[in-house]
Amino acid sequence: xxxxxxxxxxxxxxxxxxxxxxxxxxxxxxxxxxxxxxxxxxxxxxxxxxxxxxxxxxxxxxxxxxxxxxxxxxxxxxxxxxxxxxxxxxxxxxxxxxxxxxxxxxxxxxxxxxxxxxxxxxxxxxxxxxxxxxxxxxxxxxxxxxxxxxxxxxxxxxxxxxxxxxxxxxxxxxxxxxxxxxxxxxxxxxxxxxxxxxxxxxxxxxxxxxxxxxxxxxxxxxxxxxxxxxxxxxxxxxxxxxxxxxxxxxxxxxxxxxxxxxxxxxxxxxxxxxxxxxxxxxxxxxxxxxxxxxxxxxxxxxxxxxxxxxxxxxxxxxxxxxx
Amino acid sequence: xxxxxxxxxxxxxxxxxxxxxxxxxxxxxxxxxxxxxxxxxxxxxxxxxxxxxxxxxxxxxxxxxxxxxxxxxxxxxxxxxxxxxxxxxxxxxxxxxxxxxxxxxxxxxxxxxxxxxxxxxxxxxxxxxxxxxxxxxxxxxxxxxxxxxxxxxxxxxxxxxxxxxxxxxxxxxxxxxxxxxxxxxxxxxxxxxxxxxxxxxxxxxxxxxxxxxxxxxxxxxxxxxxxxxxxxxxxxxxxxxxxxxxxxxxxxxxxxxxxxxxxxxxxxxxxxxxxxxxxxxxxxxxxxxxxxxxxxxxxxxxxxxxxxxxxxxxxxxxxxxxxxxxxxxxxxxxxxxxxxxxxxxxxxxxxxxxxxxxxxxxxxxxxxxxxxxxxxxxxxxxxxxxxxxxxxxxxxxxxxxxxxxxxxxxxxxxxxxxxxxxxxxxxxxxxxxxxxxxxxxxxxxxxxxxxxxxxxxxxxxxxxxxxxxxxxxxxxxxxxxxxxxxxxxxxxxxxxxxxxxxxxxxxxxxxxxxxxxxxxxxxxxxxxxxxxxx
Numbered sequence: 001x002x003x004x005x006x007x008x009x010x011x012x013x014x015x016x017x018x019x020x021x022x023x024x025x026x027x028x029x030x031x032x033x034x035x036x037x038x039x040x041x042x043x044x045x046x047x048x049x050x051x052x053x054x055x056x057x058x059x060x061x062x063x064x065x066x067x068x069x070x071x072x073x074x075x076x077x078x079x080x081x082x083x084x085x086x087x088x089x090x091x092x093x094x095x096x097x098x099x100x101x102x103x104x105x106x107x108x109x110x111x112x113x114x115x116x117x118x119x120x121x122x123x124x125x126x127x128x129x130x131x132x133x134x135x136x137x138x139x140x141x142x143x144x145x146x147x148x149x150x151x152x153x154x155x156x157x158x159x160x161x162x163x164x165x166x167x168x169x170x171x172x173x174x175x176x177x178x179x180x181x182x183x184x185x186x187x188x189x190x191x192x193x194x195x196x197x198x199x200x201x202x203x204x205x206x207x208x209x210x211x212x213x214x215x216x217x218x219x220x221x222x223x224x225x226x227x228x229x230x231x232x233x234x235x236x237x238x239x240x241x242x243x244x245x246x247x248x249x250x251x252x253x254x255x256x257x258x259x260x261x262x263x264x265x266x267x268x269x270x271x272x273x274x275x276x277x278x279x280x281x282x283x284x285x286x287x288x289x290x291x292x293x294x295x296x297x298x299x300x301x302x303x304x305x306x307x308x309x310x311x312x313x314x315x316x317x318x319x320x321x322x323x
Numbered sequence: 324x325x326x327x328x329x330x331x332x333x334x335x336x337x338x339x340x341x342x343x344x345x346x347x348x349x350x351x352x353x354x355x356x357x358x359x360x361x362x363x364x365x366x367x368x369x370x371x372x373x374x375x376x377x378x379x380x381x382x383x384x385x386x387x388x389x390x391x392x393x394x395x396x397x398x399x400x401x402x403x404x405x406x407x408x409x410x411x412x413x414x415x416x417x418x419x420x421x422x423x424x425x426x427x428x429x430x431x432x433x434x435x436x437x438x439x440x441x442x443x444x445x446x447x448x449x450x451x452x453x454x455x456x457x458x459x460x461x462x463x464x465x466x467x468x469x470x471x472x473x474x475x476x477x478x479x480x481x482x483x484x485x486x487x488x489x490x491x492x493x494x495x496x497x498x499x500x501x502x503x504x505x506x507x508x509x510x511x512x513x514x515x516x517x518x519x520x521x522x523x524x525x526x527x528x529x530x531x532x533x534x535x536x537x538x539x540x541x542x543x544x545x546x547x548x549x550x551x552x553x554x555x556x557x558x559x560x561x562x563x564x565x566x567x568x569x570x571x572x573x574x575x576x577x578x579x580x581x582x583x584x585x586x587x588x589x590x591x592x593x594x595x596x597x598x599x600x601x602x603x604x605x606x607x608x609x610x611x612x613x614x615x616x617x618x619x620x621x622x623x624x625x626x627x628x629x630x631x632x633x634x635x636x637x638x639x640x641x642x643x644x645x646x647x648x649x650x651x652x653x654x655x656x657x658x659x660x661x662x663x664x665x666x667x668x669x670x671x672x673x674x675x676x677x678x679x680x681x682x683x684x685x686x687x688x689x690x691x692x693x694x695x696x697x698x699x700x701x702x703x704x705x706x707x708x709x710x711x712x713x714x715x716x717x718x719x720x721x722x723x724x725x726x727x728x729x730x731x732x733x734x735x736x737x738x739x740x741x742x743x744x745x746x747x748x749x750x751x752x753x754x755x756x757x758x759x760x761x762x763x764x765x766x767x768x769x770x771x772x773x774x775x776x777x778x779x780x781x782x783x784x785x786x787x788x789x790x791x792x793x794x795x796x797x798x799x800x801x802x803x804x805x806x807x808x809x810x811x812x813x814x815x816x817x818x819x820x821x822x823x824x825x826x827x828x829x830x831x832x833x834x835x836x837x838x839x840x841x842x843x844x845x846x847x848x849x850x851x852x853x854x855x856x857x
Contacts (some may be wrong), residue, residue: 030730042454043758043767043768044451044453046767048437048453052444052447055444087372087502153557156562158557158561161561165554166526166557169521184574270523270551272521272522272523272524272548280361310599
C-alpha cells in the first residue's frame with residue numbers, strides 16, 4: 001500500500017509543478033501587468049513607478065520570476081499579495097476555514113439527502129419514489145446555481161425572514177464565546193450550503209441508486225431475497241456497503257470542491273471564502289494569490305483522491321485481494 | 324447507531340437554535356450601517372489606497388485642511404496658514420490639543436513623518452505621492468508649526484495637505500508599513516477610531532470621545548463589505564443597512580417596490596465623467612480636425628440615453644470642469660443633440676456621404692474607427708458604446724467596439740495604440756488640468772490622445788504659476804473657452820450617485836468628493852429623535 005501512495009504523491013507533485021508553471025506563464029502572457037500603471041486622479045511620478053517595478057521584479061523575464069517563486073515556496077513562503085499587500089499565507093488562513101465550513105456543510109447536506117434518496121430509489125427501481133426523486137433532483141440540477149441562490153434568499157430571508165440574507169456573522173453581535181460565534185456562522189451558512197448541495201443531489205443519488213440496483217441484481221441480492229429480506233431491507237443493509245467504494249471514489253473527487261468550488265455562491269451570499277478570493281485575484285492579476293490557490297486546490301485533489309483510495313483499500317477486501 | 328444519529332441531529336438542531344438567537348440583531352440605537360462593494364485595499368491611511376480605503380482613512384484621521392461640502396478648504400488639524408507671495412513657502416499653525424486615538428498629542432513631527440512615508444515608494448501611496456513631488460523641504464521649528472518649502476511656485480499649495488495624518492510614534496515601530504501592526508489597527512486623529520476589521524464582512528468604527536471638533540453624534544459606524552449589489556439592496560430593505568449608494572437599475576426598482584417606499588432618497592454628482600480620448604497623433608486621419616471631434620458629440624442624444632437607459636441618472640457631460648467644481652465657467656454648456664449640425668460639420672471637414680448613402684468618405688478613406696473600453700464592473704460602458712455606435716451610424720460614421728481587460732486597455736492607451744478610448748474618469752477640486760491636456764503630458768501623464776495646442780499649453784503653465792485667485796480664475800476661464808472650442812476630449816455623460824437611506828438618519832450631506840471625504844461628512848450624521856426603529 002505504501003509504495004502505491006508514494007508513487008501517487010510523486011506523480012501529483014510533478015503535476016502540481018506543471019500546473020503552476022502553466023498558470024504563471026499564462027498570467028504573464030496576458031497584456032498589461034499588475035501595479036504597472038494604476039494611476040489615481042494624477043499620474044504617478046516615473047521614478048516612483050520604476051521603484052515599484054523593481055520591487056516586484058516586473059522587468060525580469062517570466063521564467064526568472066517563476067524560479068524565484070518556486071525558490072520561495074521551497075522555503076515555505078507563498079509571497080505577498082500585490083493588491084492587499086499582505087502575506088498570501090495570512091489571507092489563506094483567514095478564508096480557508098470559511099470555505100471549508102461552507103463546503104463541508106454542503107457536502108454533508110448533499111450526502112445526507114442523496115444517499116437515502118438513492119436507497120429509496122433502489123428499493124423499487126422505476127417505482128413512485130424513484131421517479132419522484134429523479135424528477136426533483138434533476139430539476140434542481142438543471143436550475144442555474146445563481147437562480148437557486150436568489151430563490152432561496154427571496155423565500156427564506158426576505159419573505160419568511162427565517163434565515164439571514166448574506167454574510168457569515170450578524171453585525172454588531174458581541175459574541176460572548178466562540179461557540180456562539182460558530183453557531184452564528186453556521187446559521188448564516190445554511191442557505192449557501194443548501195444552495196451548493198442542491199446541484200449535486202441528482203448525480204449522487206443516481207450514483208448510489210445504480211450501484212445498489214446492480215448489487216441487488218447479483219447473487220448476494222438473490223440469496224438475501226431467498227432469506228426473506230425485502231428489497232429495501234437488502235438495499236439499506238447490504239447494498240449501501242457495496243456502494244461504498246464507488247461512493248468513496250466519487251467523494252475523493254468532491255473533496256477538492258471543499259476549498260474552491262463555491263465561487264458564485266460565495267459572491268451572491270457574500271461569504272468571504274477562497275472562491276471569492278480567487279475571483280478577485282484573477283481580475284486584479286494578483287499572481288502570488290492565484291498561484292497559491294492553484295497549489296491549494298491541486299493539493300486538495302491529491303489529498304482527496306489518495307485518502308479515498310486508501311479507504312477503499314482498507315474497507316473493500318475485493319480490492320485488497322486483487323492487488 | 325440510531326441513537327448516535329439522533330444525538331447528532333439534536334446537536335445540529337441546538338446549534339441552529341443557538342445561531343438563531345445570535346442571529347437576531349442586537350439593539351443598535353445609535354449606530355449607522357453603510358456598505359461598500361469591495362474590501363478596502365489597505366487600512367494604512369495613506370498606503371496602497373483605493374476609493375474605499377481613502378474614504379475610511381478620511382474618517383479615521385484628519386489632514387491639516389479639508390474640503391467643505393462645496394470644495395473650499397477649511398482648517399482641520401491646522402488652525403491657520405500663510406502662503407508666501409511667491410507661492411513657494413507655506414506655513415501651517417497647528418491646533419493645540421489635537422489628540423491621536425491613543426491619547427497622545429499630534430505634533431508637527433507627525434506631519435513631517437506623514438510626508439516622508441508618502442514619498443517612500445514602499446508605502447505605495449498612489450493617491451498622494453504625485454501631490455508631494457514639489458515639496459522640497461519641511462521644517463518643524465516647534466511642535467505646532469510646519470513650514471513647507473516648494474521647489475517651484477505651487478498655486479494649489481493647500482491641496483496635498485488633506486492627506487490623513489499618520490502618527491509617528493505608532494507607525495514608525497513597524498518594519499513593513501503596509502503589513503505591520505499599524506496597517507492592521509490604524510490610529511488616527513479623526514472623529515471615528517478604528518475598532519475591528521473582518522475581511523469580506525465588516526469594518527467597525529467608534530466615535531472618538533476626545534475628538535478636537537467635538538464627539539460625533541453616532542456611537543458607531545459599521546461599514547459592511549457586500550460584493551453583490553442586489554444583496555446589498557435587499558439588506559437595506561431588510562433594515563440591515565441604513566444607507567446605500569445604488570445602481571440605476573436598483574434605483575428604478577426602489578421607485579416601485581413597496582418595501583422601499585419608506586426609504587428617503589436623493590441623488591448627487593461627483594466630479595467624474597465618461598470621457599472619450601480621440602487619438603490625435605496622426606494615426607487616424609480624422610481626429611486631428613476639431614470639426615470632426617465636435618460633430619461626433621453633436622450626433623449623440625445624451626438626454627434621451629439618460630432617460631431611457633439609466634433612469635434619468637445621468638446628464639450630458641460638459642468638460643473636464645463639471646458644474647460641481649468651484650472653478651467651472653458657467654457660460655460653457657454641454658453641446659446639444661443636433662444631427663443636422665453634426666452632418667454639416669462633417670461635410671465641411673470633407674467627410675461626405677456617398678450618393679448611395681452609407682459610410683462617409685474622404686479621398687477614398689471611409690470614416691471608420693474603433694472605440695476601446697475596459698471590461699469591468701461597470702456594465703454601463705457596454706450600453707454607452709452600443710448607443711454611440713447606433714447614433715453615429717445615423718450620421719454616416721462607422722464605429723466598431725472593442726472591449727478589453729483593464730490592463731490591456733491601460734497599455735493600449737499609454738502606448739497610444741488606439742483610435743478612440745472610453746473610460747470613466749475622476750477629477751480633483753483644483754483647476755489644474757496640466758496632466759490631461761499639456762502636450763508634454765502624453766508621455767507620463769493622461770494626455771492619451773496626444774492633443775497639442777500652444778495656447779492651451781501656455782494657459783496651463785500660467786495657471787500653475789499664478790497664486791492670485793482672481794488672476795487664476797481669469798486664466799482658467801480662458802482655458803475653458805479654448806477647450807470648448809477645440810473639444811480635444813469628449814465628455815459624454817456625468818452619472819449621478821443615487822442614495823437610499825433610512826428616513827430617520829439625518830445630517831447626510833453630499834459633496835462633489837462624495838459622502839465622506841469632506842468636513843463635516845460622517846460627523847454630522849445623527850438619528851432623529853422621532854426615530855421609530857425596531
